[in-house]
Amino acid sequence: QLEESGGGLVQPGASLRLSCVVSGFTAGYYAIGWFRQAPGKEREWVACISNLGDSTESADSVKGRFSISRDKEKSTVSLQMNGLKPADSDVYYCAAALPIRGQGCSTFPYEHWGQGTRVTVAS
Secondary structure, eight states, rough: EEEEEOOEETTHHEEEEHHEEOOOOOOGGSSSEEEEETTTSOOOEEEEEOOOSSSSEEETTTTTEEEEEEETTEEEEEEEEEOOGGOOOOEEEEEEEEEOTSOOOSSSOOOOOOEEEEEEEEO
């Protein structure tokens, strides 16, 4: 089970920190990714972190503004979002995937999903 929190309504330029808590399975075995999706649009991959937390990737659209991290127990993954723009308004989902050797986490097959948390950026 994955549960997201931390969404809300903020003004452009503000920051938010989303959290994804993993329970019910061994979080340290799984890479965690963040995705976002607006109604009527395709789901977009945002960022991911390896199961050990030693490797991260992020989409070009958020690079330099968003960062992903996970705690020592590996069960909580955070997405720090700075410099938010109206275009970042979406429902954000975290997901878990077993790693595939030799591939980056952005290519993993994410099979376990949370329910999402809404982020709205508006003045």
